[in-house]
Amino acid sequence: MKNFPTFHRKLLAWYADSARDLPWRRTHDPYRIWISEIMLQQTTVVAVIPYFERFLARFPSVDALAAADETNVLRLWEGLGYYSRAKNLLRAAKAVVEKHHGQFPSDIEVLQTLPGIGRYTAGAIASFAFDIPAPIVEANTLRLYCRLLGYQSDPRSSVGQKVLWTFAEAVLPKTGPGRLNQALMELGATVCIPKEPRCGICPVSAHCHAFRDGTQSVVPQQKSKKVMTAITEVSIAIRRGPKYLLRRCPLNERWAGLWDFLRFEIAGDSKSVDTAHLTDTVRERTGLIIECGSQIAELKHAVTRYRITLKCITAIRQDGRLKSGNDWKWVKPADFQKYPLSVTGRRFAELLQRDSM
DNA sequence: TATACGTGGTG
DNA sequence: TCACCAAGTAT
Numbered sequence: 001m002k003n004f005p006t007f008h009r010k011l012l013a014w015y016a017d018s019a020r021d022l023p024w025r026r027t028h029d030p031y032r033i034w035i036s037e038i039m040l041q042q043t044t045v046v047a048v049i050p051y052f053e054r055f056l057a058r059f060p061s062v063d064a065l066a067a068a069d070e071t072n073v074l075r076l077w078e079g080l081g082y083y084s085r086a087k088n089l090l091r092a093a094k095a096v097v098e099k100h101h102g103q104f105p106s107d108i109e110v111l112q113t114l115p116g117i118g119r120y121t122a123g124a125i126a127s128f129a130f131d132i133p134a135p136i137v138e139a140n141t142l143r144l145y146c147r148l149l150g151y152q153s154d155p156r157s158s159v160g161q162k163v164l165w166t167f168a169e170a171v172l173p174k175t176g177p178g179r180l181n182q183a184l185m186e187l188g189a190t191v192c193i194p195k196e197p198r199c200g201i202c203p204v205s206a207h208c209h210a211f212r213d214g215t216q217s218v219v220p221q222q223k224s225k226k227v228m229t230a231i232t233e234v235s236i237a238i239r240r241g242p243k244y245l246l247r248r249c250p251l252n253e254r255w256a257g258l259w260d261f262l263r264f265e266i267a268g269d270s271k272s273v274d275t276a277h278l279t280d281t282v283r284e285r286t287g288l289i290i291e292c293g294s295q296i297a298e299l300k301h302a303v304t305r306y307r308i309t310l311k312c313i314t315a316i317r318q319d320g321r322l323k324s325g326n327d328w329k330w331v332k333p334a335d336f337q338k339y340p341l342s343v344t345g346r347r348f349a350e351l352l353q354r355d356s357m
Numbered sequence: 358t359a360t361a362c363g364t365g366g367t368g
Numbered sequence: 369t370c371a372c373c374a375a376g377t378a379t
Contacts, residue, residue, distance in 0.1 A: 036375080037375060038375095039375090040374080040376095041375065041376045041377075042362090042374055042375085042377095043363090043375080044366070044374050045374085045375080047365065079363090081362080081364045082363055082376090083363080084362070085377085088377085088378090115378090116376090117377085118376060119377090120375075120376060120377090121375085124375070136375085138374095140374090141375090158358085189374090189375080194372080194373065195372090195373095222372090228370090228371085254362075255363085301363095302363090303364080304361070304362065307370095343364070
């Protein structure tokens with residue numbers, strides 16, 4: 001692309017008129033910028049806003065966060081997904097306090113030594129908070145750069161990445177790189193959108209190779225679609241007196257560190273559940289002998305590459321002692337909220353809380 | 358380089 | 369209903 005000064009002027013004029021007013025755009029505080037960037041990873045703005053507000057109210061500074069318990073950080077993250085982000089956030093906060101005297105680094109190389117901060121997030125923090133000319137490539141700018149350049153090959157390949165990061169570097173102005181990066185992302189997010197981009201209102205369509213060629217619909221090249229597998233799981237809420245059994249998901253499983261009711265896969269699309277088999281499996285896994293109750297719900301959800309039908313079943317503990325090797329906890333429905341729950345745990349918990357009232 | 362990691366909104 | 373998508377990183 002040529003004539004960057006004109007490109008910058010048009011883009012920034014559009015941004016001044018059209019930028020959304022987002023909470024993390026009202027500040028240059030690197031801490032707030034950092035929190036927002038981590039939350040926004042693979043997550044929509046609409047989903048993030050309430051989490052961002054709550055998180056900042058509870059942990060207003062990197063020192064406050066560094067002093068937090070992981071459980072409390074996870075509770076604030078509950079429902080947002082990608083929970084390793086929350087754990088890395090806490091680890092990084094401790095590192096900032098201990099290794100950087102509580103001051104956020106501004107150098108992109110140093111930023112990338114912090115857990116959870118990769119190339120994009122380092123560039124975002126450096127440019128937004130410190131106005132350092134650092135390049136960024138993420139979902140919005142990837143799409144925008146591909147169309148501006150008319151780049152028809154795979155932008156996710158190593159060659160494609162090199163092309164895009166090189167352009168991201170070249171497009172930066174000498175003054176105000178942070179604002180320009182914001183404007184590029186905003187254009188990608190609101191105008192240069194995946195399907196039917198709004199080229200009619202785009203301030204830089206005159207600079208766009210794909211627009212000139214009419215190839216907006218095939219640029220960027222789509223990523224190969226993932227195959228979904230349908231499976232059936234059961235979740236069993238085992239009651240002992242007023243309390244139910246929760247299990248902390250181990251580090252090598254999904255929802256690592258979060259809590260859930262006992263849950264496991266059963267043979268595919270079984271219309272009726274084999275309660276004898278269920279009782280045996282529960283005994284193997286927990287050491288408890290149970291009496292199965294009724295199925296109180298069937299929930300559908302998708303996670304990673306699975307479409308899951310989840311049968312929620314109640315049970316009563318009759319006998320037996322809990323096996324070690326897991327974090328178990330007997331918890332009253334009123335206390336469920338003290339534990340960061342997986343999405344399946346949270347939905348089942350809501351049903352039980354309703355019943356117990 | 359390929360895969361795991363979550364969830365909710367949208368057409 | 370369902371495929372696609374969202375301010376990526378770690379391994």
